[in-house]
Amino acid sequence: MSAPFRFRHFIIFQDHSPFKVTSDAVTFGCWITLPDVKGHLLDLGAGTGLLACILKQRYPRWEMYAIECDAGACQDAAFNLSALGIPSHHFSCQDFFDPWPSAWPQKWEALVANPPFFINDLPNAKASVAQARHFSSEQLPRWAALLAEKLTPDGRLFLLLPVRHFTLFNTSLSRCGLFPIDCCYVRASPAKMPHVVLARYAFQNQPSKTVSELTVFDDDARPTAEYKRLVEDCYMENYFS
Numbered sequence: 001m002s003a004p005f006r007f008r009h010f011i012i013f014q015d016h017s018p019f020k021v022t023s024d025a026v027t028f029g030c031w032i033t034l035p036d037v038k039g040h041l042l043d044l045g046a047g048t049g050l051l052a053c054i055l056k057q058r059y060p061r062w063e064m065y066a067i068e069c070d071a072g073a074c075q076d077a078a079f080n081l082s083a084l085g086i087p088s089h090h091f092s093c094q095d096f097f098d099p100w101p102s103a104w105p106q107k108w109e110a111l112v113a114n115p116p117f118f119i120n121d122l123p124n125a126k127a128s129v130a131q132a133r134h135f136s137s138e139q140l141p142r143w144a145a146l147l148a149e150k151l152t153p154d155g156r157l158f159l160l161l162p163v164r165h166f167t168l169f170n171t172s173l174s175r176c177g178l179f180p181i182d183c184c185y186v187r188a189s190p191a192k193m194p195h196v197v198l199a200r201y202a203f204q205n206q207p208s209k210t211v212s213e214l215t216v217f218d219d220d221a222r223p224t225a226e227y228k229r230l231v232e233d234c235y236m237e238n239y240f241s
Contacts, residue, residue: 008236009057012080016072017048023216024186024196025114028160029054030231031184031198031214032112034062039109041065042150044096049077049086051112054234056084065090065104096146107152114160115143115169140172148176148203157201166197179205182212189217 005012005021014020029051034041039062043052046066056064064086068074074093081091092101147157157178161169163185170180178201185194194213216227223240 006236007054007234009234010053010080010084012048012050012053013076014048016075017077018070018072019047021048021050024160025050026054026231026234027186027214027216027227028114028158028198030058030234032158032200034059034110034156037061039063040105041110041112042067042104042108044111044113044147045069045115046077046091047073047114049080049091051114052086053080053084055112056086058233062110063090065092067092067094067096067100069093069095097142106150108150108155109152110156110158111147111151112158113147140168141175144169144172144176144178147173148178151178151203153203155202159199159201161197161199163194163197166199173201174205177203179203180209182210185211185213187213187215189221190215190219 002014002020005014012021025047032051032055034055036059041052041055041059041062041064043049043055043064043066046052046068047070049066049068052064052066055062064081066077066081066086068077068091071093074091078088078091078093082088089101089103094100151157157173159169173179180199181202181204182200184198186196186198187194214226214230215224218224228240
């Protein structure tokens with residue numbers, strides 16, 4: 001039985017999900033920036049619903065929706081989302097290639113996703129993890145086309161990607177007219193190479209995109225001031241004590 005993860009403003013229950021709360025996902029949710037206007041955001045592959053919960057707390061004017069295909073994660077996500085007042089009909093337990101609920105928006109001002117990391121890799125040995133996370137490279141062009149079809153012309157696509165697959169995703173997305181505008185490379189410590197990249201895509205190919213880096217811990221394994229500023233309103237006050 002997995003203990004719930006307590007954040008400053010909400011709790012994530014994760015008993016049934018094959019993937020639990022991760023620091024990368026929290027960092028991603030805190031890094032995403034939305035305009036202070038009403039909009040519709042969809043989290044594709046929501047897992048426990050963590051990203052939608054973080055963003056609903058940060059941007060209460062936005063309508064949050066979520067799709068998840070794993071039955072266990074769906075159980076957790078449905079509970080977590082409803083606890084923050086996100087209506088049950090804003091959540092669908094299904095594969096994202098299946099038709100989305102007809103009552104949902106046809107176009108979205110924002111799409112967010114933490115896609116499967118195991119493209120062209122061996123699936124995880126744990127069956128539930130492998131089923132939830134394995135992603136064939138043959139699916140990627142279809143997935144990219146779906147995102148491009150569903151995003152409004154001035155919409156924002158946010159992805160959390162492993163650095164080793166960043167170019168592969170960019171290739172498929174650029175063929176659909178989506179280009180990385182802001183990229184933040186995240187490294188665990190100064191001595192380590194960046195392992196994930198947080199990226200915002202849009203329907204514009206800017207010659208000079210914004211590229212930054214975020215280091216989570218310093219050489220003494222203490223959270224950096226930059227990282228603490230980013231996530232301080234999400235984690236509990238004593239999280240870094």
